[in-house]
Amino acid sequence: MYAPKYTINNAILKNIGTIEACREVIDNAPLVPAYEKKFKDEAALRTVYHGTHLEGNDLSFSQAQRILEGEEISARDRDIQEIINYRNVVNFLDGIVKPLTYSVDLLCRLHELTTDKLLTADKVGQIRTSQVVIKDGATGEITFRPPPAIEVPFLLADFFDWLNSSMGREVHPILRGGIAHYALVAIHPFVEGNGRVSRAFATLILYAEGYDTKRLFSLEEYFDRDAASYYDTLINTSSQSEELAGRDLTEWLSYFTKGLAIELERVRDQIRRISADLQIKKRMGQQVALSDRQLKLMEYLNQHSRIQMREAKKLLPMVSEDTILREFQDLFKKGIIKRESFGRGAVYKLRT
Numbered sequence: 106m107y108a109p110k111y112t113i114n115n116a117i118l119k120n121i122g123t124i125e126a127c128r129e130v131i132d133n134a135p136l137v138p139a140y141e142k143k144f145k146d147e148a149a150l151r152t153v154y155h156g157t158h159l160e161g162n163d164l165s166f167s168q169a170q171r172i173l174e175g176e177e178i179s180a181r182d183r184d185i186q187e188i189i190n191y192r193n194v195v196n197f198l199d200g201i202v203k204p205l206t207y208s209v210d211l212l213c214r215l216h217e218l219t220t221d222k223l224l225t226a227d228k229v230g231q232i233r234t235s236q237v238v239i240k241d242g243a244t245g246e247i248t249f250r251p252p253p254a255i256e257v258p259f260l261l262a263d264f265f266d267w268l269n270s271s272m273g274r275e276v277h278p279i280l281r282g283g284i285a286h287y288a289l290v291a292i293h294p295f296v297e298g299n300g301r302v303s304r305a306f307a308t309l310i311l312y313a314e315g316y317d318t319k320r321l322f323s324l325e326e327y328f329d330r331d332a333a334s335y336y337d338t339l340i341n342t343s344s345q346s347e348e349l350a351g352r353d354l355t356e357w358l359s360y361f362t363k364g365l366a367i368e369l370e371r372v373r374d375q376i377r378r379i380s381a382d383l384q385i386k387k388r389m390g391q392q393v394a395l396s397d398r399q400l401k402l403m404e405y406l407n408q409h410s411r412i413q414m415r416e417a418k419k420l421l422p423m424v425s426e427d428t429i430l431r432e433f434q435d436l437f438k439k440g441i442i443k444r445e446s447f448g449r450g451a452v453y454k455l456r457t
Contacts, residue, residue: 106270107263109284111354120362121279124316127369131318134376144321144375149173149195152308155329157187160300161242164188186222193218194305198312199320205313207268209261212294215305219298232257233296248340251293252349260292260349278314282307283361284354290339291349304328311365321372327364334360377404398424398432406442411454 154169164172164184171178172188197218205211209232217230239249252260267273268285276284286307293299304325311317328335338360345352401420405412417429433453436442445452 107260107267107288107350108272109267109288109354110350110352111280111284111358114355114359116359117280117355117362120359120366121277123366124279124362124369127366127373128316128318130373131321131369131376141319141321144372145319148321148323148372149192151323152195152325153188153191154325155323156191156301156304156325157184159325159329159332159335160187162187183223190219190221190223191301193221194301198305198309201309201313203313205309207265207310209258209265211309212261212289212302212306215309216295216298216302219301219305220295224297228296232261232294235296237293237296239293248336249343251291257292257294261294264288264292278311278316279362279365280358281314282310282316283358285310286361287339287342287354287357288349291343291352318369318372321376322365322368324364324368327368377407396432398429399436402432402436403441406453406455411452413450413452 150166150170150173153173154164154166157164157169162184164178164180168178168180169188172185173192178185194215197215213230213232220229223229234254236254237251238247239251240246241248264285268281273281286303289303289306290299295302308324312320338357342352342354342357398421402412402417405416405420409416414426414429417433418424418426421429433442433444433451436453437444440456442453443456445454
């Protein structure tokens, strides 16, 4: 049975700690349903666009959005079909039922959705029976040679035995998602579409094991923003040994957990900002325009009920004390906060 090798280092621990803290905020945020739907739709769009762009799709973000909204655009048929297919994958992930037993059939279903109308019928949703290689697009140099086709069924069986085992299920879900992502890319079970299927399967694990965080995040965007780092980390891990079981996944898991932490921090900050806006509107009876600095101050006040200059300087480290004081004075004039005592020791609270 496959047994992944890795070390839980300080970077991984820090990233998982950040993920857990963000997850707590996101899962417990009392979002207005309209906002939650908007954020979820935006996350789905980012997943579809970046997940296909990472694999060479030439469409722009706005073109991908128009396709998902049902518009017809003038573009290469294959690019359009890739967008449609990956949206179907996202919809499939939204409908998963927990608890879940992971299987090759489930993996093949994701591949079927990913490659519909892109491959011939004998390759859609089918484990490969031929050798494939990964080449550098610029130089033509082979950068990765996946296992021979004859080994693929056995490697998949070993991997899924571990994933479904009691030993495998003791591993943190975030690490399980990262391990699955790497293992499936390394095994490369299909002639095409392995990257998209591997990322989708990792997301499926997160969703199924309690880390869906309202499905407001998109790991695909993190990978696509610096595609070179994404592929380099995968290749560096694969170059350690010819055998999958001999590779240390620590570097990959550090990278993977960092991406999820960054993405969930972005979602958390977005939710906090909306929550601050909604609370201010409720308190004031109207929408009040606030600067980015004021929103950060309001986010802190909504969590802690009071703030002094020393806390504000930590929130806004690149801003002078005089500028922070002007932000407080503006919030005071707008009737959003009240001031208790004066001078350097002034305490600011939300006006009730």
